[in-house]
Every structure is written in structure tokens, then in C-alpha cells.
Amino acid sequence: MPPTAESFGQLGISLLLGLLVGLQREHAAAAVGLRTFPLITVLGTVSAMLGGAFGGWVVAAGMLGIGVVLVAARSTRLRRDDELPGTTTDAAVLLMYAVGALLVVAPLSVGIAVGGGVAVLLQFKPELHRAARTLGDRDLKAIMQFVLITCIILPVLPHRTFGPLDVFNPFQTWLMVVLIVGMSLGGYIVYKFFGHNAGILLGGLLGGAISSTATTVSYSRQARAGQITSAGAAIVILIASTVVFGRVLVEIAVVSPPFLAAAAGPVLIMLALTALPSLVVWYHVRREPAPVMPEQDNPTQLKSAVFFAAMYALVLFALAAAERFVGQQGLYAVAALSGLTDMDAITLSAARMVGAGDVHAADGWRLIVIAGMANLTFKAAVVGVAAHRRLLGRILLLFSLPMLGGALLLAFWPG
Numbered sequence: 001m002p003p004t005a006e007s008f009g010q011l012g013i014s015l016l017l018g019l020l021v022g023l024q025r026e027h028a029a030a031a032v033g034l035r036t037f038p039l040i041t042v043l044g045t046v047s048a049m050l051g052g053a054f055g056g057w058v059v060a061a062g063m064l065g066i067g068v069v070l071v072a073a074r075s076t077r078l079r080r081d082d083e084l085p086g087t088t089t090d091a092a093v094l095l096m097y098a099v100g101a102l103l104v105v106a107p108l109s110v111g112i113a114v115g116g117g118v119a120v121l122l123q124f125k126p127e128l129h130r131a132a133r134t135l136g137d138r139d140l141k142a143i144m145q146f147v148l149i150t151c152i153i154l155p156v157l158p159h160r161t162f163g164p165l166d167v168f169n170p171f172q173t174w175l176m177v178v179l180i181v182g183m184s185l186g187g188y189i190v191y192k193f194f195g196h197n198a199g200i201l202l203g204g205l206l207g208g209a210i211s212s213t214a215t216t217v218s219y220s221r222q223a224r225a226g227q228i229t230s231a232g233a234a235i236v237i238l239i240a241s242t243v244v245f246g247r248v249l250v251e252i253a254v255v256s257p258p259f260l261a262a263a264a265g266p267v268l269i270m271l272a273l274t275a276l277p278s279l280v281v282w283y284h285v286r287r288e289p290a291p292v293m294p295e296q297d298n299p300t301q302l303k304s305a306v307f308f309a310a311m312y313a314l315v316l317f318a319l320a321a322a323e324r325f326v327g328q329q330g331l332y333a334v335a336a337l338s339g340l341t342d343m344d345a346i347t348l349s350a351a352r353m354v355g356a357g358d359v360h361a362a363d364g365w366r367l368i369v370i371a372g373m374a375n376l377t378f379k380a381a382v383v384g385v386a387a388h389r390r391l392l393g394r395i396l397l398l399f400s401l402p403m404l405g406g407a408l409l410l411a412f413w414p415g
Contacts, residue, residue, distance in 0.1 A: 009108075010045055010104055011042060011045055011046075013103055013111070014038075014041045014042050014044070014099075014103050014111075015041065017041055017096070017099060017100075017111070017115035017116070017119075018038030018039070018041030018100070019034070020115065020116070021037045021041075021092060021096055021119045021122065022034040022035065022036065022037030022038055024119050024122050024123050025037060025089060025092065025122065028122070028125075030089045037093070040066065040093055040096050041096045041097065041099060041115070043062055043066075043097060043100060044062065044096070044097040044099065044101040044103075045100040045101065047059045047061075047062035047097075047100075047101060048100070048102075048104035048105055049104055051101075052104070059101050062097065062101075063094065063097060063098070066093060066097055067094070070090050070093060070094075088122070088125075092118060092122060095114075095118055096115065099111050099115045131193075134192060134193060135189075135192060138298065139189070139192055141298070142185060142298045142300045143185070143300075145298070145302060146182065146300045148302070149174075149177060149178060149181055149300065149305055154171070154174050154178060157171045157174050158171060159172070163317075164317075165317060165320040165324065167316050167317055167320045168316070168317065172352070173309050173313050173316075174309060176308075176348045177305050177308055177309045177312070179251065179254060179255075180308060180344045180348075181300050181304075181305055181308075183209065183247060184209065184210050184299035184300075185299055185300055186209065187206055187208075187210040187299075188298070188299050190206060190209070191210065191296050200232050200235050200236055200239075200282060201235075201239065201282055203236050203239075204237070204238070204239025204240045204242075204243070204278070205240075205243055207219075207236060207240040207243075208241065208242065208243025208246075208247075209247075210296050210299060211296075211297075211299070212237075212240040212241055212243065212244050212379070213341060213378075213382070214296075214297065215236065215240040216237050216240065216241075216379045216382050216383065217382055217386055219233040220237070220382060220383050220386035220387035220391065221386050223387045223388065223391045224386065224387045224388050224391075230390040230391040230394055231284075231394065233387070233391055234281065234391060234394040234395055234398060235278050237379065237383070237395060238277065238278035238395075238398050238399075239278050239282070241375075241376060241399075241402075242271055242274040242275040242278060244372070244375065245267055245274060247343070247344070247347075248343060248347045248368060248372070249263075249264065249267055249268070249271075251347045251348055251351065252264075252267075252347065255351040255355065256352065256354055258355065259351050259355060259361055259364055259365075262354075262361035262362065262364070262365055263351075263364060263365040263368060265413070266365045266368075267365065267369075267372075269405060269409060270372055270409070273401045273402040273405040274401075274402045276401075277401055281398070308342075308344070311338075311342065311345045312344075312345045312349060314345075315334065315338045315345040315346055315349045316352065316353070318334045318338070319331060319335075319350070319353060319367075320358065322334050323353070323358060323359060328363065331363060331367060332366070332370055334346075334367075335350070335366075335367040335368070335370040335374070336370050336373075336374045337374070338371060339370065339371025339372060339373075339374035339378075340374050340377070340378040341378060343371055343372060343375050346367060346368065347368055347371070350364045350367045350368055351364065366410060369409055369410060370406075370410070372402075373402075373403055373406045373407075376402060376403060377403075380392070380395050380396060383395045
């Protein structure tokens with residue numbers, strides 16, 4: 001593109017972004033509006049163009065000049081005893097000046113994304129304030145604990161292997177913790193907004209996103225206490241179990257994308273065989289009144305994170321030991337035992353070993369299917385202990401389809 005055309009393109013985009021943010025501020029009755037914001041954004045673009053010829057001090061001088069104008073405007077309002085507006089518009093003024101400059105020194109897509117993001121952020125003020133009011137102290141604590149796990153603990157861990165079999169890497173182990181806790185936290189935050197009014201379908205989806213085992217226990221107890229019908233509880237438990245296989249696909253895609261090609265088929269079949277009967281039964285009970293979704297535990301507690309890290313490292317070590325000293329049958333035994341209460345550790349361990357070339361992809365997806373079948377067996381046992389026989393009968397009937405499908409996959413799926 002000729003230099004002149006490129007310059008006019010940058011100026012045109014700068015003008016449009018300024019108009020976009022200015023329109024939003026004009027609608028909000030801010031002091032700086034539809035005419036001023038385009039001027040500020042174009043000033044940033046012109047300053048960056050001049051800075052390319054005369055030095056970066058031009059951009060800095062422009063930013064300083066805008067700052068002086070903003071301070072002078074506030075001082076004038078103070079002298080008139082006018083009510084001072086918030087600082088949001090002032091911050092937007094400075095940022096949009098920088099966006100104008102960014103259009104010159106960075107790819108246009110970056111500046112467009114930032115400018116559009118500013119407009120969206122300004123427009124959704126009521127929704128953001130409502131979200132902040134909805135989240136309580138306990139929820140903010142959960143978010144900050146995730147920040148602790150992600151931004152403080154993870155960077156300081158050594159990124160090398162230790163111990164026997166050369167498989168324990170503290171950084172990679174904790175990175176898996178970040179992945180699992182982040183997924184559970186996402187479900188927890190959605191639950192805080194919609195969970196108390198969740199019906200049977202949404203209750204199962206959210207329960208599976210946070211903890212399918214805890215959901216099984218909670219709804220089994222509700223069914224035993226008569227707070228929900230056995231059909232409703234069975235659907236929630238089955239939907240939560242379906243979400244587990246969705247989590248498995250996400251975890252494989254993140255940890256070992258090449259392995260996803262081999263594992264996607266069997267895992268999707270297990271997901272479909274779990275989802276289809278639940279949706280059929282849900283269609284018949286969808287109008288039943290659903291109870292309030294049980295209170296969910298904070299998924300970012302440090303104790304839980306350390307426990308999962310230890311379990312993941314133990315499963316990884318057990319798989320490596322079984323692969324070296326026992327063989328294929330040993331791998332399957334480890335998968336069955338680890339999958340009883342949790343699918344995440346065995347999924348991540350298998351994906352990592354397949355990605356490292358220590359386990360064949362065909363064996364990797366078989367480990368996950370075996371773990372999934374063990375997990376369904378454990379949940380049926382939980383229902384048998386915590387609920388009545390009617391719910392247990394429904395669960396055994398509904399679980400029989402994915403269990404049979406898993407057995408057929410292990411026997412006949414090409415590997």
C-alpha cells in the first residue's frame with residue numbers, strides 16, 4: 001500500500017473509533033462527547049506520525065497537553081462549585097489518544113480491538129456494576145485465590161523434572177492445576193448468576209462444570225429427602241456426567257492437540273451415549289418444578305489445588321511406572337483406579353504422556369474411556385449409598401448405555 005493511502009487509512013480508522021466512543025459518551029451525557037473524542041483520537045494518530053519523523057517526544061508532549069487540559073477543566077468546575085464527574089471519561093480521553101497513536105506504531109487490528117473494547121466497556125456500565133454487586137465477598141475471594149494460584153505460585157515453580165522416572169515437573173504439574181481450577185471457577189461464576197434459578201438442565205450443566213461428583217452426592221440426598229423427583233435427580237446427575245466428557249475434550253485440546261485427533265471419536269461417542277438418554281428423559285420431566293441448586297463450594301481453595309496437584313503427580317508417576325514395569329494391563333488398572341473419583345488427573349496425565357511419546361495415542365484414549373466407565377460406576381455407587389432404590393434403578397438404567405458403548409469401543413474401535 002502506498003504511504004499516502006496507508007496514512008489516510010490510519011487517520012480514517014482513528015476518526016471512526018473516536019466517533020464510536022464519542023457517540024457512547026454523548027449518549028451518557030458526559031462533558032466530552034461526539035466531537036471531542038474524534039479530535040483526540042486523530043490527534044494521537046497525527047502525533048505518532050510526527051513522532052516517526054521528529055522523535056517520540058511528540059507523542060509524549062501530546063499526552064501531556066491533554067492531561068493539562070483535563071486538569072484545567074476540573075479546576076474550572078471546582079471554582080464554579082459544579083459537581084465533579086467521575087474519572088471514567090478522563091481515563092477514556094487519555095486511552096483514546098493512545099489508541100490513535102497505536103494505529104500508527106502497531107498493527108491496525110490491535111488499535112481497532114482496543115478502541116472497540118473501550119466503547120463496549122463504557123456502554124456496559126450498568127451490567128458491570130450489577131455483576132459486581134452480585135458477587136459477594138466469598139466469590140471475590142475465589143477469584144483472588146485463582147490469581148494467587150495463577151500469577152504468584154505458578155511463575156516461581158521450577159520448570160524441570162525431578163525424582164524417579166523423570167516425570168515430575170513442578171511447573172507443568174501446577175499448570176494443570178491452573179487449567180482445572182480455571183474451568184471449575186468459570187462454572188462457579190456462572191452458577192453465582194444463574195444457579196439459584198437453574199432448572200434441571202442448567203443445574204446439570206453447571207454441576208458438571210464445577211464438580212460432577214459433588215453434584216451426584218447433592219442431588220442424591222435431595223431425592224432421598226423428597227425435595228426432587230427421582231427422574232429429575234437422575235437427569236441432573238446424567239447431564240453432569242455428560243459435561244465431564246466435554247471437559248475431557250477441552251483438556252486434551254489444551255495439553256496435547258495432536259492427541260485430540262485420535263481421542264475425539266471415542267470420547268464424543270461416550271459423550272453422546274451419556275447425553276442422549278438424559279435429553280430424552282429431560283424432555284418428559286422438563287416442566288417439573290426444580291429445587292434450588294445446592295450451594296457450591298469454592299473451587300479455588302489452595303488446599304484443594306494442592307490435593308489435585310498431588311493426585312495428578314501420583315497418577316502420572318503410576319502411569320509411567322506401569323508403562324515401564326508392568327505393561328498395558330498396568331496402565332488400564334491405573335486408569336480405572338484414578339478415574340473412580342476424578343477424570344481430570346488421568347486425562348491430563350494420559351494426554352501429556354501421549355504428547356511426549358511415552359504412550360501410544362490408541363492406548364491414551366483407551367485409558368480415558370476406562371477411567372470414564374470407572375467414574376460412572378463410582379457415581380452409581382454413590383447414588384446407591386446416598387439415595388433410595390428408585391433413583392438407583394434409574395441411574396443404572398441410564399448409565400448402562402454409555403457403559404455398554406465404552407465396552408464396545410474398547411473391543412472394536414480401530415486402534
